[in-house]
Amino acid sequence: MKIPAALKYSHVLLKQVVQRGDNVIDATMGNGNDTAFLAKLVGDHGNVYAFDIQDQALQKTKQRLIKSNLTKSVTLYHTGHQHILDTIGMTSISAAIFNLGYLPGGNKKIITRPTTTLSAIKQCLMILQKGGMIVLVLYYGHPGGKPEKNDVLQFASKLNQKQYTVLKYQFINQVNDPPILVAIQKL
Amino acid sequence: MKIPAALKYSHVLLKQVVQRGDNVIDATMGNGNDTAFLAKLVGDHGNVYAFDIQDQALQKTKQRLIKSNLTKSVTLYHTGHQHILDTIGMTSISAAIFNLGYLPGGNKKIITRPTTTLSAIKQCLMILQKGGMIVLVLYYGHPGGKPEKNDVLQFASKLNQKQYTVLKYQFINQVNDPPILVAIQKL
Numbered sequence: 372m373k374i375p376a377a378l379k380y381s382h383v384l385l386k387q388v389v390q391r392g393d394n395v396i397d398a399t400m401g402n403g404n405d406t407a408f409l410a411k412l413v414g415d416h417g418n419v420y421a422f423d424i425q426d427q428a429l430q431k432t433k434q435r436l437i438k439s440n441l442t443k444s445v446t447l448y449h450t451g452h453q454h455i456l457d458t459i460g461m462t463s464i465s466a467a468i469f470n471l472g473y474l475p476g477g478n479k480k481i482i483t484r485p486t487t488t489l490s491a492i493k494q495c496l497m498i499l500q501k502g503g504m505i506v507l508v509l510y511y512g513h514p515g516g517k518p519e520k521n522d523v524l525q526f527a528s529k530l531n532q533k534q535y536t537v538l539k540y541q542f543i544n545q546v547n548d549p550p551i552l553v554a555i556q557k558l
Numbered sequence: 559m560k561i562p563a564a565l566k567y568s569h570v571l572l573k574q575v576v577q578r579g580d581n582v583i584d585a586t587m588g589n590g591n592d593t594a595f596l597a598k599l600v601g602d603h604g605n606v607y608a609f610d611i612q613d614q615a616l617q618k619t620k621q622r623l624i625k626s627n628l629t630k631s632v633t634l635y636h637t638g639h640q641h642i643l644d645t646i647g648m649t650s651i652s653a654a655i656f657n658l659g660y661l662p663g664g665n666k667k668i669i670t671r672p673t674t675t676l677s678a679i680k681q682c683l684m685i686l687q688k689g690g691m692i693v694l695v696l697y698y699g700h701p702g703g704k705p706e707k708n709d710v711l712q713f714a715s716k717l718n719q720k721q722y723t724v725l726k727y728q729f730i731n732q733v734n735d736p737p738i739l740v741a742i743q744k745l
Contacts, residue, residue, distance in 0.1 A: 372574040374691075374725050374743050387559040504561075528730040537731035538561050543715040543740075544724040553730075556561050 377552035380540055381468060381506045382408060384554055388504045389413060389466050396459075396467035397421040398452040398491050399483065402475060403432030405468045410441040419445045420459050422452045427477055452491035456498070465503040467495040471519060472510030472550075482515050485522040492526070496555070505555045512548035520551065527553050534558055564739035567727055568655060568693045569595060571741055575691045576600060576653050583646075583654035584608040585639040585678050586670065589662060590619030592655045597628040606632045607646050609639045614664055639678035643685070652690040654682040658706060659697030659737075669702050672709040679713070683722075683742070692742045699735035707738065714740050721745055 375383060389395055391414040397406045400423035409419045423429060429447050436442045448458050452469070469492070473482045495505050507527075511520035527537045540552040562570060576582055578601040584593045587610035596606045610616060616634050623629045635645050639656070656679070660669045682692050694714075698707035714724045727739040 373689075374571070374723050374741055384561070502560075524730070530731045532729075532732045535731060536561050536729060538727070539730045540725070540727050542719075542723060543711070543726045544717045544722060545719045554561060 376542065377508050377540060377550040378470075380552055381405075381508050381554075384504060384506055385409070385466055385468065386412065388502070388556075392416045393465040394418045394420070394462050395464055396455065396495060398455070398467055398469045398495065399423065399471065400428045400432050400447065401470055402428070403435040405470065406432050406445060406447075407435055407439055407441055409466070409468070410436065410445050413444055415443050417444050418462075420448065420455075420462075421445060422448045422450060422455065422458075424449070424451045425474060425477060425481060428474055451487055453487040453494075455491055455494045461498055463500050464495065464498050465500055467499070467505045469505070469507045470510070471507060471523070472516060473513060479513060482513060483519060484515070485519045488519060489522060489526055492523070492555075496557070499557045501557050503557050507553040507555075509551045509553065510548075511551070516548075523553065524551075527555060530555065563729065564695050564727060564737040565657075567739055568592075568695050568741075571691060571693055572596070572653055572655065573599065575689070575743075579603045580652040581605045581607070581649050582651055583642065583682060585642070585654055585656045585682065586610065586658065587615045587619050587634065588657055589615070590622040592657065593619050593632060593634075594622055594626055594628055596653070596655070597623065597632050600631055602630045604631050605649075607635065607642075607649075608632060609635045609637060609642065609645075611636070611638045612661060612664060612668060615661060638674055640674040640681075642678055642681045648685055650687050651682065651685050652687055654686070654692045656692070656694045657697070658694060658710070659703060660700060666700060669700060670706065671702070672706045675706060676709060676713055679710070679742075683744070686744045688744050690744050694740040694742075696738045696740065697735075698738070703735075710740065711738075714742060717742065
């Protein structure tokens, strides 16, 4: 067994929290990796709501879901994650995942931003059920990445410990800014 | 599922790394909790080498092992963990655990210290087999705890990433300095 890196550990945590039939959010659709993973976890009777502002992300994710026969439970929204509540309303969720940074293989100038990221996290917290979890994978090696990372960590570290557990999980002996995982669980 | 706290996660990691028949070290015997846990993992044909400078720790651990019928694979050493190699020589190990701070329920003035702690960690790294892991649970709320925590984190963060993976795992929204887990895995 190798200690899992942040991205891999995000899936370890989600697997333990998400049940078949649940409603969940992929707040950063990207190449559809997490969307497909969540679709498998919730099964045909659950719902994955996936968000992205880039057309490329929706195309790639759609193809990926069709290939794996996972379209049934997934709805793709071509809008930013700051519009989560406008889009799905007060639907109760058991989990949300955020991969913060830029779309791998895409335009590196299109990045997630602190204001919209924090707004989206707060919206997810409003509809998160007890025992549910928001998992954030923070990539911050790119320009603009560090302020976002700092804002997210500051926000998460101030969440009331009677209401939430906030885990920070990171490899500390690696150069090149390896991603940091932050997991917020509602108590 | 709740996100496990540092102490509990140390056992999750050890369980994945330690095999029956292995040699392992409990560098801070304390009340024998980890000693007993490791003894179960290695079984009758493995070896747990447990160290403590306090007679009280050896007495409690001995009682605990007898109660659970786990004495067969365990050797208790009444000496500080800076003497690991003097005591067991270049025996290859798959894991070592350190609970750094003071003995729960004991004299809070008797604490682990940076110099001897770092010496013991380095000795364990010398005999750690590939894939093996050193797990450190850092309690640092007591006087003298923060310098030790800082020294250990600084040392661990400088380990060559081609030879070791170093994970830092902590709850970041809790007051009262909850323990931090550091896991060092040899690649």
